[in-house]
Amino acid sequence: MQAELIEIVNHLSRHEPFDELPAKTLNRIAANVEISYYRAGTTISDFGEPATDLYYIRSGAVDIFRRSGELYNRLSEGDMFGQFGLMMGKTVRFPGKAVEDTLIYCIPADIFQELWETEPHFADFVEIEDRTRLHTAVTKKGKSSELMVDKVSRLISRAAVTAPDTIRLQQAAHIMTKERVSSLLLMDESGPKPVMSGIITDKDLRSRAVVAALPSETPIKEIMSAGVTTIRSEAYIFEAMLTMLHNNVHHLPVMQGDEPRGVIGLGDIIRYESQSSLFVVSNIYRQQNVSGLKAVSKDVRDSYVRMVNEDANSKMIGSAMAGIGRTFCQRLLELGEEKLGPAPIPYCFMALGSMARDEQLVVTDQDNALVLDNSFDPAVHDQYFLELAQFVSDGLAACGYTYCTGDIMATNKKWRQPLRVWKDYFTDWIDNPKAESLLNSNIFFDLEGIYGDKTFTEELKDLVATKASKSQRFLALMARNALNRTPPLGFFRTFVMEQDGKQNDTINLKRRGTGPLSDLIRIHALASGSRAQNSFERLEAIASTKLLPNGSVENLRDALEFIAIVRIRHQATAISNGQQPDNNVRPEHLSPFERRNLKEAFQVLSNAQKFLRYRYQAPTGRHLA
Amino acid sequence: MTDRRKVQQSGPVDTDHAQWPDHMAKLAESAINPTLRAFYQAGCVAPETPISEVPMVALDFETTGLDPDAHSIVSIGLIPMTLKRIYCRGAHHWILRPSLPLQQESVTIHGITHTDIAQAPDLAEILEEFLPAMAGKVMVVHHRGIERPFLDVALQWRLREGIEFPVIDTMAIEAHINPRRKLSWIGRLRGGRPVSIRLPDARARYGLPHYAPHHALVDALASAELLQAQIQTHYSEDTPVGDLWY
Numbered sequence: 001m002q003a004e005l006i007e008i009v010n011h012l013s014r015h016e017p018f019d020e021l022p023a024k025t026l027n028r029i030a031a032n033v034e035i036s037y038y039r040a041g042t043t044i045s046d047f048g049e050p051a052t053d054l055y056y057i058r059s060g061a062v063d064i065f066r067r068s069g070e071l072y073n074r075l076s077e078g079d080m081f082g083q084f085g086l087m088m089g090k091t092v093r094f095p096g097k098a099v100e101d102t103l104i105y106c107i108p109a110d111i112f113q114e115l116w117e118t119e120p121h122f123a124d125f126v127e128i129e130d131r132t133r134l135h136t137a138v139t140k141k142g143k144s145s146e147l148m149v150d151k152v153s154r155l156i157s158r159a160a161v162t163a164p165d166t167i168r169l170q171q172a173a174h175i176m177t178k179e180r181v182s183s184l185l186l187m188d189e190s191g192p193k194p195v196m197s198g199i200i201t202d203k204d205l206r207s208r209a210v211v212a213a214l215p216s217e218t219p220i221k222e223i224m225s226a227g228v229t230t231i232r233s234e235a236y237i238f239e240a241m242l243t244m245l246h247n248n249v250h251h252l253p254v255m256q257g258d259e260p261r262g263v264i265g266l267g268d269i270i271r272y273e274s275q276s277s278l279f280v281v282s283n284i285y286r287q288q289n290v291s292g293l294k295a296v297s298k299d300v301r302d303s304y305v306r307m308v309n310e311d312a313n314s315k316m317i318g319s320a321m322a323g324i325g326r327t328f329c330q331r332l333l334e335l336g337e338e339k340l341g342p343a344p345i346p347y348c349f350m351a352l353g354s355m356a357r358d359e360q361l362v363v364t365d366q367d368n369a370l371v372l373d374n375s376f377d378p379a380v381h382d383q384y385f386l387e388l389a390q391f392v393s394d395g396l397a398a399c400g401y402t403y404c405t406g407d408i409m410a411t412n413k414k415w416r417q418p419l420r421v422w423k424d425y426f427t428d429w430i431d432n433p434k435a436e437s438l439l440n441s442n443i444f445f446d447l448e449g450i451y452g453d454k455t456f457t458e459e460l461k462d463l464v465a466t467k468a469s470k471s472q473r474f475l476a477l478m479a480r481n482a483l484n485r486t487p488p489l490g491f492f493r494t495f496v497m498e499q500d501g502k503q504n505d506t507i508n509l510k511r512r513g514t515g516p517l518s519d520l521i522r523i524h525a526l527a528s529g530s531r532a533q534n535s536f537e538r539l540e541a542i543a544s545t546k547l548l549p550n551g552s553v554e555n556l557r558d559a560l561e562f563i564a565i566v567r568i569r570h571q572a573t574a575i576s577n578g579q580q581p582d583n584n585v586r587p588e589h590l591s592p593f594e595r596r597n598l599k600e601a602f603q604v605l606s607n608a609q610k611f612l613r614y615r616y617q618a619p620t621g622r623h624l625a
Numbered sequence: 626m627t628d629r630r631k632v633q634q635s636g637p638v639d640t641d642h643a644q645w646p647d648h649m650a651k652l653a654e655s656a657i658n659p660t661l662r663a664f665y666q667a668g669c670v671a672p673e674t675p676i677s678e679v680p681m682v683a684l685d686f687e688t689t690g691l692d693p694d695a696h697s698i699v700s701i702g703l704i705p706m707t708l709k710r711i712y713c714r715g716a717h718h719w720i721l722r723p724s725l726p727l728q729q730e731s732v733t734i735h736g737i738t739h740t741d742i743a744q745a746p747d748l749a750e751i752l753e754e755f756l757p758a759m760a761g762k763v764m765v766v767h768h769r770g771i772e773r774p775f776l777d778v779a780l781q782w783r784l785r786e787g788i789e790f791p792v793i794d795t796m797a798i799e800a801h802i803n804p805r806r807k808l809s810w811i812g813r814l815r816g817g818r819p820v821s822i823r824l825p826d827a828r829a830r831y832g833l834p835h836y837a838p839h840h841a842l843v844d845a846l847a848s849a850e851l852l853q854a855q856i857q858t859h860y861s862e863d864t865p866v867g868d869l870w871y
Contacts, residue, residue, distance in 0.1 A: 004718065006843060007836045007843050031713055031716070032713060033713045034714075035710065035711035035713070035849070035853075037850055037854045059832060059833065060832055101854070103832075103833055103850060106710070
């Protein structure tokens with residue numbers, strides 16, 4: 001028989017998070033409470049002791065300490081402590097000491113576990129309360145970077161310097177010298193309201209005007225960059241950094257609506273944050289040879305760990321790492337062209353896979369290809385491009401981007417072809433799909449031009465966007481391939497529970513998590529005719545099509561973010577410990593918080609795979625025909 | 626009424642039972658009722674046992690009045706405890722049908738009404754649950770003039786044999802700690818107030834929260850917490866239980 005403990009129930013029901021719990025649950029908690037009185041000055045829980053209870057302060061006051069002995073918090077009536085030890089490691093992490101005579105309601109671990117698992121409000125409360133501590137535990141330090149919290153507008157030191165786009169080259173140089181700016185915004189003033197039409201920078205004046213010995217009367221329109229990449233004034237500095245990384249620009253006009261308010265440069269951000277990824281990028285551009293690049297590549301991992309510690313999300317980190325990777329490619333191509341002379345025909349260096357998706361991490365191999373102008377004549381031109389590809393590929397390998405084991409590199413003749421051949425490749429993959437060949441060509445459906453004539457890769461993207469959504473057989477076979485890699489059922493203390501009941505010691509978070517997730521997101525994106533490459537952007541595109549049931553897109557986004565961030569942190573921890581980062585996680589190294597959320601994320605993936613099979617009528621069976 | 630200080634001491638005389646284990650063993654031999662015999666056979670700890678190692682049960686009765694011979698038990702609250710922990714998991718609360726009429730006066734105190742008790746069991750019907758919950762434990766009460774004598778009389782009526790057991794009295798401890806609680810005329814002249822040893826007042830001195838009184842289980846809990854506070858404040862965990870029980 002369980003007696004009703006009115007006093008306990010009443011008190012709990014007046015305090016968060018118990019106030020949201022149903023009466024039945026409160027009675028069950030009260031019926032299991034153990035009560036303990038502590039005189040002022042006595043220790044309630046000591047560091048390293050087994051964590052047996054959640055402590056709820058009925059009356060009195062308790063000081064909570066850090067391991068160092070430093071006071072962390074002072075709690076009073078209705079507050080609770082000890083949840084961190086229960087969630088994280090089963091030992092007391094933050095000792096508690098009564099500062100007044102204190103009466104504690106101890107909620108035993110099994111009841112805590114039950115509430116944590118079955119009461120979402122309770123779970124949110126204890127997790128959010130401990131977010132900073134959890135975060136500290138996972139990332140080791142937690143100083144949030146100003147990059148994440150400060151707005152771009154802070155970096156604007158002066159109003160934008162503009163001029164009509166009808167001026168001449170020398171006038172532009174004159175204005176820039178007089179105003180002491182390294183960039184000039186050019187305005188189209190032919191309409192009722194001036195509209196920004198282009199930008200010219202110091203570097204443009206050097207490389208486009210002086211080198212080519214253009215006459216000083218050349219209209220500025222002829223050498224300015226049109227289609228300027230800009231940023232909103234309310235964006236975070238981090239976003240500005242990613243925009244620069246992604247678009248390979250060093251000057252970014254800051255816009256308030258249609259009007260430029262100012263221009264921020266690479267240097268503004270680097271001054272703000274000397275260890276940022278942009279610093280790495282600007283350093284890459286300064287290197288004059290491969291050994292210099294190799295030296296810079298050592299900073300990449302530091303920059304990665306720093307971003308993890310600053311609580312950047314997986315999209316930020318993925319973009320920043322992909323940006324750095326692209327910059328290595330771009331610099332190597334510039335150096336290659338210096339060494340081998342200018343390219344005989346136009347070309348585009350194409351990134352594939354994670355770099356194209358803007359989802360690169362520190363452990364990555366190189367996946368790239370060359371799309372050449374249709375005037376390509378193998379006998380005349382191929383030697384040049386082979387040497388260029390070899391130079392870039394070797395350089396990337398020296399900088400830590402290992403050779404692709406599947407030989408998807410521009411050094412492979414098959415992937416060094418003119419645009420017309422590439423169009424045939426994609427047409428064949430989509431119109432005459434075969435499961436096995438699609439398995440190998442999957443990676444080409446994440447593509448991004450990163451150097452040279454990007455209209456080539458844009459044409460390929462157009463082709464894919466137009467054709468893929470119309471070929472049900474292609475989508476069905478892509479879906480079938482995407483079902484080859486399934487998530488595990490969940491985690492227990494020391495093992496991974498597979499869907500077939502088998503147990504494993506480790507889980508590969510890429511192969512079993514982020515990989516299959518980005519596979520299935522790619523298929524829905526292709527089906528919806530989207531040109532986006534990044535998984536999160538693809539999800540946005542999918543969301544606008546009603547292709548997926550309500551709520552699915554949000555679930556997929558959360559699942560991807562969570563698995564990705566656990567994987568990222570796992571790698572950052574390895575780097576910090578001087579180990580080689582990998583994708584294999586041991587369940588006992590995960591916190592209960594991570595285990596629980598990963599289990600949920602895998603459930604989302606599993607359900608999404610079931611839907612994928614149904615939606616595209618993917619042939620069943622996990623083996624290839 | 627439950628202003629227990631006014632009650633005359635009744636039931637077993639405290640001083641006879643310095644050696645409770647031996648006494649319990651003797652009672653086990655003479656008891657006829659099997660439930661009662663089992664209760665005594667569970668025995669009790671030796672008087673030199675440190676209080677920190679003693680299994681206890683905090684006990685509280687709500688009654689229709691103060692005289693065990695004239696009034697009845699209306700409810701029983703019970704909660705197991707040690708010096709370190711009070712275990713709600715083992716808590717019990719019984720509402721009983723009194724054999725003597727419920728008076729309006731006591732209804733207003735403990736809130737148990739005629740409708741509540743119409744369906745309630747007689748004490749005899751819960752003995753097989755109640756006595757085992759007390760077996761082997763030292764009972765904790767606030768004022769030993771109620772629970773032990775009331776249960777003794779109630780069992781004599783029903784089983785034709787009474788009951789005895791060791792109790793720790795938190796009110797007696799409080800009286801012992803505050804020996805000169807009655808103020809001299811000079812003290813009263815200076816506006817001083819006597820130290821109250823009533824349960825809520827005693828609890829307040831240890832920083833224990835205010836609980837609504839006169840619910841048997843809440844009062845049992847209140848006494849349990851009070852004992853933890855008293856021992857930690859004025860005694861030690863090594864204090865022999867023999868120094869505390871009656």
